[in-house]
Amino acid sequence: MRRISKLTRVAVGVASIALVATACGGTSGESGSAGGADDKGVAIAYDIGGRGDQSFNDAAYRGLEQAKQEFGYETADIEPTEGETDADKEQRLSSLARQGYNPVIGVGFAYGPAMTAVAEQYPETTFGIVDSVVEADNVASLVFAENEASYLAGVAAAKATETKTVGFIGGVDVPLIHKFQAGYEQGVKDTDPSVKVISQYLTQTAEEGGFSSPDKGKAAAEGQIEKNADVLYQAAGLSGQGVIEAASKAGVWAIGVDSDQYEQEALAAYRDAILTSALKDIDGAVYALAKSVEDGEPLTGVQTFDLQTDGVGLSESNPRYAEVPGLGDAVEQAKEEIISGAIQVRTEP
Known part of the structure; x- marks a missing residue:
């Protein structure tokens, strides 16, 4: 089930998704959106298990790779550390935003507290979180049924x-x-x-x-x-x-x-x-968010991917x-x- 084109249409406005699209994140071609550094491409911070789990995290990586190949920009994917705290996650997300990556995506509900704090610090960067809802003007919450x-x-x-x-x-x-x-x-x-x-x-x-x-x-x-x-x-x-x-x-x-x-x-x-x-079409969701930033129309708000949307x-x-x-x-x-x-x-x- 790799219906990326349909998922992208869903992500930009199908009524079944509770979605608020705002222009609070710069496109990957603009500069200065994350504290003065040139914007780079999408970055993802993995959940427990990291890349190579053949499941959740690897799906996110496939979405990152698709965006990288299509848009030809620099990307980053960062592994978690054993026994890490919310402060560690916050530092990781902040570092990615400070380097100019946009969007920055936390893969997993464990990033909720850290993203709440970091999104406020970098209001011109678009953030995404998988499997959790963070209420902020510049965060896209990617949740699944x-x-x-x-x-x-x-x-x-x-x-x-x-x-x-x-x-x-x-x-x-x-x-x-x-x-x-x-x-x-x-x-x-x-x-x-x-x-x-x-x-x-x-x-x-x-x-x-x-x-x-x-x-x-x-x-x-x-x-x-x-x-x-x-x-x-x-x-x-x-x-x-x-x-x-x-x-x-x-x-x-x-x-x-x-x-x-x-x-x-x-x-x-x-x-x-x-x-x-x-x-769960996590790869499609990651790609859709990256594309929205690339297109200059960053997505934010709650985006629910279910059977109706092929999510x-x-x-x-x-x-x-x-x-x-x-x-x-x-x-x-x-x-x-x-x-x-x-x-x-x-x-x-």
Whole structure:
């Protein structure tokens, strides 16, 4: 699901998005918008797990790379540090703005407090934040209907299971990941009420490694497989690689998240076990924000990407997806009913 052109149209004004477009950020060809330095291109600051997670952060990087190739400007992508504080994040965002990058994007809800502070300090720079809302005139809040994509993942799991037991593994017990759990569990139960869902979280806080520890994901997956789960959906960042590895070795299904993980080169050894992935078009959102700045019409405000706008969805890359009886039709029907409003997907388990 890489419908960039449609997503770009969405980002510049479709009514389903609560969007305020302002001219508070300079274009990448202007100078002086970030304290006197010449404007550069888009910069992203990664969330926990960093680049190489084959999921959330890597999706943001693809958006940065697309903007870099199309606009031919300088970009930057900065890794997080272990055990970092909000002050560390604030310093990172400030440094990027001070160097003249525009827009500057924080990848992940953890950047919320830091971005609130930094956006005020650099009012002529456009900022973006993924998976959180920061209310400021020069910030674009890029949020997604993860629960809707997860509902479709639940439909797929209910159709694919043979043991009538499926699993959900969340990286960290926080409201954002609750949306994944809620949609998945609802999708499973609406499709087949007899299917049992085992849900668990790897850690209570991000600092404990819930999004960055493949070994934790693998151990959790092995525990669920021992309880007869034969489809495992993970929303755990880098830790999800361990879930996929365990599923592959046990001969059961895994469902990926954020990126189409069947297509990720680093997961090629396990790809046959990846039934599908719940997608978030993070790369499209990053690109759309970069393009808006490049065009001189920076986007700000809350931008919600959902099934209606093709901002979320379910991948079909694995040929075995089409071999599961009734799966494709059930997913398409669920998608239509969510878009029409016939199905209201929960955001809390």
